[in-house]
Amino acid sequence: xxxxxxxxxxxxxxxxxxxxxxxxxxxxxxxxxxxxxxxxxxxxxxxxxxxxxxxxxxxxxxxxxxxxxxxxxxxxxxxxxxxxxxxxxxxxxxxxxxxxxxxxxxxxxxxxxxxxxxxxxxxxxxxxxxxxxxxxxxxxxxxxxxxxxxxxxxxxxxxxxxxxxxxxxxxxxxxxxxxxxxxxxxxxxxxxxxxxxxxxxxxxxxxxxxxxxxxxxxxxxxxxxxxxxxxxxxxxxxxxxxxxxxxxxxxxxxxxxxxxxxxxxxxxxxxxxxxxxxxxxxxxxxxxxxxxxxxxxxxxxxxxxxxxxxxxxxxxxxxxxxxxxxxxxxxxxxxxxxxxxxxxxxxxxxxxxxxxxxxxxxxxxxxxxxxxxxxxxxxxxxxxxxxxxxxxx
Numbered sequence: 001x002x003x004x005x006x007x008x009x010x011x012x013x014x015x016x017x018x019x020x021x022x023x024x025x026x027x028x029x030x031x032x033x034x035x036x037x038x039x040x041x042x043x044x045x046x047x048x049x050x051x052x053x054x055x056x057x058x059x060x061x062x063x064x065x066x067x068x069x070x071x072x073x074x075x076x077x078x079x080x081x082x083x084x085x086x087x088x089x090x091x092x093x094x095x096x097x098x099x100x101x102x103x104x105x106x107x108x109x110x111x112x113x114x115x116x117x118x119x120x121x122x123x124x125x126x127x128x129x130x131x132x133x134x135x136x137x138x139x140x141x142x143x144x145x146x147x148x149x150x151x152x153x154x155x156x157x158x159x160x161x162x163x164x165x166x167x168x169x170x171x172x173x174x175x176x177x178x179x180x181x182x183x184x185x186x187x188x189x190x191x192x193x194x195x196x197x198x199x200x201x202x203x204x205x206x207x208x209x210x211x212x213x214x215x216x217x218x219x220x221x222x223x224x225x226x227x228x229x230x231x232x233x234x235x236x237x238x239x240x241x242x243x244x245x246x247x248x249x250x251x252x253x254x255x256x257x258x259x260x261x262x263x264x265x266x267x268x269x270x271x272x273x274x275x276x277x278x279x280x281x282x283x284x285x286x287x288x289x290x291x292x293x294x295x296x297x298x299x300x301x302x303x304x305x306x307x308x309x310x311x312x313x314x315x316x317x318x319x320x321x322x323x324x325x326x327x328x329x330x331x332x333x334x335x336x337x338x339x340x341x342x343x344x345x346x347x348x349x350x351x352x353x354x355x356x357x358x359x360x361x362x363x364x365x366x367x368x369x370x371x372x373x374x375x376x377x378x379x380x381x382x383x384x385x386x387x388x389x390x391x392x393x
Contacts, residue, residue: 002231002313004304004345006337007041008034009077009197009236010321013052013262015255020054026327027055028065033331035069037338043077043107043195043318049115050266059092066100075105077195078176082110082130083120085154086137087147090161094142097166104167107195108135109176109183113266132186135175139190142170174234177212184212188219193232195318200237200290200307209235209311231315235307238292238320241336242329245295251325251333252294253279256286259322294324297340304345317345 010030014023034042044061047053055061058076065074079089097104110127111117117127130152137156140147146160165171175190177183178198187194194216196209216228242248260274260282275285286292293303304317325333344351363370 002315003347003351004308004314004342005040005316006342006345007039007043007073007234007316007318008321008334009043009045009318010055011045011047011053012055012321012323013259014054014323015258016051023054024061027061027321028068030321030331030334031065031072031074032068033334035072037334038342039072039334039338040316041073041075041105041318042321043075043105045077046080047113047116049113049119050262052262053113059096062096062104063099066103071103073103073105074100075172075174076107078107078109078174080111080116080127081108081134081138082122082127082152083116084134086134086151087141087154087156087159087161089134090138090141091163093171094161094163094165097171098163100166102167102171105172105174107174107176108138109197112176112178112197115266128182131175132190135173135186135190135192139173172232174232181212181215184215185219188216188221188225188228189223191220191223191225193234194228195234195236197236200235200292200303209307213312213314229315230313233311233314234316234318235311235314236318236320237303237307238286238322238324239300239303239333239337240292240294240322240324240330241297241300241333241341243296243336245299248295249280249283251329252283254326254329255323256282256294259324292320297336300337300341301344304341308345 008030010027012023012027014020031042042065044058044065045053045055046058048056058079062074062076076093081089093104093106108131110124110131114124117124133151137147137149137151141159141161142165144161144164146158147156148158149156172193174193174195175183175186177187177194177196183196184194186192196212213230213233220226220228240248240252242251257279261276264274275282277285283294286294287299290306293300307317308314319337323330347355
């Protein structure tokens, strides 16, 4: 089994009518918490319009989070590239690469909220068309080229970056994909990593995971690029863990219904039609549809294994940071994932969890032999002491 990396994907989607200042500080605290727990990476979203998705600049957030962490990698997830001038975007990422000493990753996408695009006069179709041309310019700039081009509403005239990236030859670039093949196509043709945001958002998306990777491979071959490496593929899913299923179900009374309603109202995910109903009915939908897993660590392990089997293999599982449960229960869920879920998928050849189980099995297999040997050692030392006493007498 290939070892999986574990990370978080923070849009974020927070409750309406509460202090955004408090939630932003809590999000920064979460980054430090994940760093202490040993998570490999975290990706930070960019949104502008709903009142719930309150991080407008993942770059600013990452700069603050980097000062609170030591090892976790931090990525923009995603920078909505068509909304920004490609020169300034590339320049800011290079600066962030230096500030984090190489811990930054650059995720790009066309934008998931139509309301964001509408405020600057873009349609979702226009944004998707612009993504590739903007990414082409950014990649050329990061490679050290001087670029003269007209890209959408932006003009570049002999544009050149003033600094080279801290990471040589460049920090990792990833492109977002939902249930459609658009992102997989772009990842293959541009030679960048793929993040499947809608990997489990709809049944069609879940069933098509292997197909989407095939698109990335085909597009890479068509562009004359090497075959993509599955270890660079990231899949996003949604989970909540507690010690018991009943506790997990009680936890998500806090916000599951509101969260699913928010996606129905705002997310531009093809085929997305999440149901309404009681919290218990929604829990059953999440668990049965493949959208995610609410329950014990064992339930979450099954969800991740399904993703491995359905996709044919990938490198990193990203768990959506949501507010299904209150902050304390969510905090606990991340701890249980680090303790009881991740070790079952980490370790080359043999998982960390299996290694400890094998150690116990070896001890049990030799228990009788060890008991006899311990008894013999005790008898030997008793005789030795008796002989010493007799000798002194």
